[in-house]
Amino acid sequence: MHEDRVSLFPKIVTILVLIFLVAPLVVIILASFSPTVLVVFPPKGFSLKWYANIFTSSTNFLSGLGNSLKVAIVATLIDIVLGVAAALSVTRYTFKGKHLLIAFFTSPMYVPSIAFAFVLLRVFSMIGGVPAYLRILLGHSIIIIPYIIRNTIAVLAGYNWLLEDAAASLSANPLQTFTKVTLPLIKPGIMAGALLSFLYSFDEAVLGSLLSSPRFITLPIRIMNYMEFSFDPTLAAISTLLIVMSLTSIVLMERLIGLDMFLK
Amino acid sequence: MSKKRNFFFLSFPTTFALLVLFVAPMVYILINTLQQDGIANFVKFLTDSFYLNILKTTVIISLKTTGILLLLGYPTAYFLARTTSKLKNTMMIIILFPFLVSAVVRSYGWMVILGNKGLLNQFLLAVGLIENPLKIMYTSHAVIVGLVHLLLPYMILSITGVIQGIDKNLEYAASSLGCNPLKTFFKVLLPLSTPGIISGCTLVFTLSMTAYVTPRLLGGANFRMMSTMVFQEVNVNFNWGLASAISYILMFVILLFLVVFNLATASINQRVGGQKHA
Numbered sequence: 001m002h003e004d005r006v007s008l009f010p011k012i013v014t015i016l017v018l019i020f021l022v023a024p025l026v027v028i029i030l031a032s033f034s035p036t037v038l039v040v041f042p043p044k045g046f047s048l049k050w051y052a053n054i055f056t057s058s059t060n061f062l063s064g065l066g067n068s069l070k071v072a073i074v075a076t077l078i079d080i081v082l083g084v085a086a087a088l089s090v091t092r093y094t095f096k097g098k099h100l101l102i103a104f105f106t107s108p109m110y111v112p113s114i115a116f117a118f119v120l121l122r123v124f125s126m127i128g129g130v131p132a133y134l135r136i137l138l139g140h141s142i143i144i145i146p147y148i149i150r151n152t153i154a155v156l157a158g159y160n161w162l163l164e165d166a167a168a169s170l171s172a173n174p175l176q177t178f179t180k181v182t183l184p185l186i187k188p189g190i191m192a193g194a195l196l197s198f199l200y201s202f203d204e205a206v207l208g209s210l211l212s213s214p215r216f217i218t219l220p221i222r223i224m225n226y227m228e229f230s231f232d233p234t235l236a237a238i239s240t241l242l243i244v245m246s247l248t249s250i251v252l253m254e255r256l257i258g259l260d261m262f263l264k
Numbered sequence: 265m266s267k268k269r270n271f272f273f274l275s276f277p278t279t280f281a282l283l284v285l286f287v288a289p290m291v292y293i294l295i296n297t298l299q300q301d302g303i304a305n306f307v308k309f310l311t312d313s314f315y316l317n318i319l320k321t322t323v324i325i326s327l328k329t330t331g332i333l334l335l336l337g338y339p340t341a342y343f344l345a346r347t348t349s350k351l352k353n354t355m356m357i358i359i360l361f362p363f364l365v366s367a368v369v370r371s372y373g374w375m376v377i378l379g380n381k382g383l384l385n386q387f388l389l390a391v392g393l394i395e396n397p398l399k400i401m402y403t404s405h406a407v408i409v410g411l412v413h414l415l416l417p418y419m420i421l422s423i424t425g426v427i428q429g430i431d432k433n434l435e436y437a438a439s440s441l442g443c444n445p446l447k448t449f450f451k452v453l454l455p456l457s458t459p460g461i462i463s464g465c466t467l468v469f470t471l472s473m474t475a476y477v478t479p480r481l482l483g484g485a486n487f488r489m490m491s492t493m494v495f496q497e498v499n500v501n502f503n504w505g506l507a508s509a510i511s512y513i514l515m516f517v518i519l520l521f522l523v524v525f526n527l528a529t530a531s532i533n534q535r536v537g538g539q540k541h542a
Contacts, residue, residue: 007346013339018355020336021362021416024373027383031376039376041383082278089274093267105278108286112474112518114491115511116290118498122508123289142286145278174270196364203366206476209495220368224481227372236376239369246364250357259356262421 025243032236039233050237061238064222070133071218072201075140076148076194082141083148084190091156102153106146113143113206121210132216139207144197151193155186155257188256195249195256203242297508305509315493315510319517322489325404325479326472329411333468334461336412337419341460342453344420345427363417371481374410375401378482402484410478415468422467426460427453458532466525470518490514 031039035047054061090102108116120139124130159182167177205220212221223238253259297305309315344355362370377383378400385397400406430453438448476491483489488496490510497507 007343010339010343010346013336014343014355017336017340017416017420018358021413022358024370024377024413025362025365027376028369028373038381039383040386082281085274086278089271092274093271095271101275104282107282110470110518110522111286111290112491112511112514114474114476114494115515116286118494118507118511119289119293121498122293122296122504138285142282145282149278199364203368205366205368206491209476210498220366220477223368223372224477227375227481231375235372239372242369243365247361250361250364254353254357259353259360262356262360 028236028239028243031233032240034233034236037232039236050233053232053234054238054241057234059226059234059238060217060222061219061226061234064217064219067133067216068202068219071136071140072198075137075144075201076198078141079145079148079197080190080194083145083193084152086145087149087152087156091153091159092161102149105149108143109146113204114210116143117207117210120207124211132211132213135211136207136216136218139211140201140204143204143207144200147197147200148190148193151196152186152190155189159186192253192257195253199246199249293508294512297505297512301505305505306513308506309509309513318488318490318493319513321404322473322514323517325407325411325489326469329408329415329472330465330469332408332412333415333419334465337416337464338423338457338461341420341423342427344424346432359417359420362413367414367475367477368481370413371410371478374406374413374482378406378409401482402487404483404487406482407479407487407489410482411472411475414475414478415471418471419464419468422464423457423460426457430456455535459529462525462529462532466522469521469525473518473521474514 027039030041030043032050033046033048034040034043034050035045053059086105090098090105117139120135124135163181163185164177167181168174172180203220204218205224208218208221209224212218217225219238223235227235250259309319340359344352344359347355349355375382379385380397380399380401382401384400385394388394389397400409434452434456435448438452439445443451474491475489476495479487479489480492480495483492491514494507494510494514497503497510
């Protein structure tokens with residue numbers, strides 16, 4: 001009895017927090033089916049016209065989506081290669097200054113994106129002629145690399161390196177050892193980190209704001225620009241699509257490695 | 265020898281990318297700014313009350329946000345760490361899921377709720393609690409609501425991990441020795457979970473100091489925080505020198521807070537027996 005009373009307060013707060021967290025997302029999903037421009041509750045009917053708007057009217061959301069995917073996919077692929085190698089280098093070998101090197105690898109996390117975005121803007125304008133796609137891609141490759149490295153280090157911390165020695169003693173060369181033994185075992189962790197980084201880049205709006213050009217604009221910036229001129233539920237429709245994408249990702253992540261990785 | 269070569273081969277690409285695309289630009293632009301106008305823009309920022317107020321607003325909003333996050337996040341984290349409910353995984357998904365949704369989308373959701381003709385005002389008017397719509401959008405309150413929503417998962421996750429590492433028997437022991445729940449909390453749970461609280465607070469404070477999308481969308485054009493100010497100086501006032509100064513001052517202020525937080529962690533860790541949770 002005593003115990004139940006103790007946990008009542010945290011329980012109530014938890015329920016309120018969960019409601020608070022999902023409220024705006026539920027509102028967006030309901031608003032996307034609103035037949036009227038002004039979202040009212042209870043809704044006065046049901047309509048899919050805002051979804052049609054994404055494809056038919058000149059929202060440019062689709063080109064924004066294409067641009068965001070192009071940046072996020074390429075940046076994630078580059079960073080998987082760089083990040084996994086870097087994570088291996090600091091977990092496979094013991095050496096002095098290891099923590100310093102890890103701190104260096106994750107340092108972009110501690111610099112405000114707006115400061116980094118502004119610095120890149122100035123550097124690129126000094127160089128001149130760098131297309132917006134490349135500017136955003138390079139910027140994103142830097143800011144997401146800490147997430148891939150941290151995740152891979154976390155997976156590798158639980159990895160039994162004797163397996164590599166065993167493979168080597170069975171006359172596998174280092175490349176074979178990595179691709180046939182180590183990689184398959186750490187792959188789920190890398191995938192989860194990659195998914196996280198992909199979403200970060202896909203949703204990123206600070207570098208996107210400063211480094212885009214009229215010819216290359218990413219989706220979050222398209223949505224913010226649209227908001228300045230009109231506030232109809234087309235915004236809710238595109239947002240709902242993004243929410244569904246995130247929900248799919250998190251379920252995928254849960255399947256891949258479970259959600260405990262977020263508790264470290 | 266081959267070990268050294270392998271290590272170099274593995275760590276070089278990332279090191280090179282970070283040096284060329286991150287460290288060099290950050291240092292070069294700082295030097296360049298100082299060469300062009302000396303410290304004039306820094307002095308302008310630090311002596312003009314208009315700009316100092318923006319820094320003050322940014323710090324105050326971030327502190328308020330951090331406080332609210334701690335009050336909401338701690339009990340939630342405790343519940344998550346201790347619950348044996350089958351719904352735990354579902355709860356984790358609900359907490360993590362907004363974390364993966366774009367800040368633009370989440371701010372939009374709050375705009376629909378908090379606007380003058382928004383759902384909250386519709387509801388309050390219909391119930392008769394108010395006669396005129398409340399002005400919440402484009403105030404600091406809206407920004408704080410948005411930031412709390414944005415950063416709650418970070419705070420909850422930072423603390424849950426630490427509480428999971430505290431033996432539940434310690435709480436039983438305290439209560440069997442006659443501590444009431446409140447006393448158990450202050451004498452046992454709170455001291456042991458301080459590392460998680462500090463790392464959570466550090467994280468959310470830094471993130472709200474640098475947040476850009478939420479203050480821009482929920483605060484509107486006349487609400488200024490450091491990061492929206494950088495953007496305004498670049499795109500509206502075309503004053504790149506001042507934008508530089510604001511960027512580096514923001515970095516410096518955050519660094520200062522991080523050092524203070526780290527010193528606090530070190531001294532607290534010493535007192536609670538050098539746990540390495542943080």
